[in-house]
Amino acid sequence: MKLPDYEAWAIFAAVARRGSFTAAAQELNLSKPTISKAITRLERSLGTVLFHRTSRKISLSTAGRSLLPHARQIAYDGEAAMAAARDTTHLLRGQVRIAAPLSYGISHLAPVIADFMNQYPEIAIDVQLSDARIDLVEEGFDLAVRIAALPDSSLRAIKLRPIERYFVTSPAYIERRGEPDHPSQLGEHDCFIYSNLPTPEVWHLTGLDGKKVSVQPKCRLRTNNGTLELASLIAGHGISNLPDFLCANDVKDGRLVTILDDWHFEPIDLNIVMPPSALRPARVNALIDHLRDNLR
Structure with a gap:
């Protein structure tokens, strides 16, 4: 042979x-x-x-x-x-390349990476932040943090936690325009569209009773990054649907309020994804373990 x-x-x-x-x-x-x-x-x-x-x-x-x-x-x-x-015979060293969503990377991943660097001074980290979907193998990444409902693929994945999404707006917007009672009314309101959704122009929603509806919101602001929406939301310019890590503090402090609480998009999760090979350098496994322990 x-x-x-x-x-x-x-x-x-x-x-x-x-x-x-x-x-x-x-x-x-x-x-x-x-x-x-x-x-x-x-x-x-x-x-x-x-x-x-x-x-x-x-x-x-x-x-x-x-x-x-x-x-x-x-x-x-x-x-x-x-x-x-x-x-196996040396102090963990070398480079680990990681991709992550922009807003989540800045708000949540950044301090976790800093703590990892304290623990492993010989490991260099290359972090690329983008909301665009990247090919891990083709672009040479060791792992990625993804917030999505992962499709079937050859990639290995570790689910960290579910991500809740909320329809949010400001008290000022509700005072000025009123609050929609049903998703079908979103076509009459100013809405913010996140362009990286599978169908950004049409929102497919499910109610608590399992009933499904598809609505076409009226777009006032379209962007590929959720953080950009916050200032305009708080200023009273519209309605959006945001993940918990982006809007929780503003809801808690009263700058935003949740609406349409009985309606939800398809569930999504916070995941670590890796190339299909089960063989990884120990430094990559060390970072995966650190992320798993600190991002849950």
């Missing part, structure tokens, strides 16, 4: 990521001929072309695009195995 050419697979992933043989050679600290020979060797063993080459650029072939996820997984598993071996 002939063993797979793991080195060539990892080199293939690097070339695809960097977009050139030269850039991959610089990243891997190998010569360009070594890179070229590895790709040629892999193409011959597979019996297919992985890249279309011209004098100016390279591009993935159809076969290359279909095989690239396997190459990325092989490269990730190899790097994780090497890191795990180092971590």
Whole structure:
């Protein structure tokens, strides 16, 4: 039995990521001929072309695009195995890359990361905050914090806690415009739309009795970040639906009030998600454990 050419697979992933043989050679600290020979060797063993080459650029072939996820997984598993071996005999060190939603990252994740850095001074953290959904494997993240109803996927996930969502507005808005009694009336009110919802222009809601309705709110403000909504909500400019970590303090202090309490969006959770491989460096597991203990 002939063993797979793991080195060539990892080199293939690097070339695809960097977009050139030269850039991959610089990243891997190998010569360009070594890179070229590895790709040629892999193409011959597979019996297919992985890249279309011209004098100016390279591009993935159809076969290359279909095989690239396997190459990325092989490269990730190899790097994780090497890191795990180092971590068994050395102080935890190295870098962990994490993605998280912007508002939650600033308000809740930031102090937890700071505490982790106190405990593990040799671990460097790369945190990227964005409400956009990212591909962990393709973009090289070790884990992500996600607030969502997770679809079925190959990613591993740890559910931390449910996230409650509330319809909120200000007392001033209710005094000026009145309070809707039913979601069907939201088309007559000024509403704030969070554009990263699956269907931002149409809200699918469920009542306490299980009855479902779909409504199209009248949009006064549209944004891809919930924190931006708060100032306009408190100023009395409309109605929104926000997660508990964004609006709880303002509701508690009376700046906002909840309405339509019997109606809810699909339940969502706070999750830690990771690439599909069960093999992770010890430093990544250390951060996962820290997040699990402090974000619940």
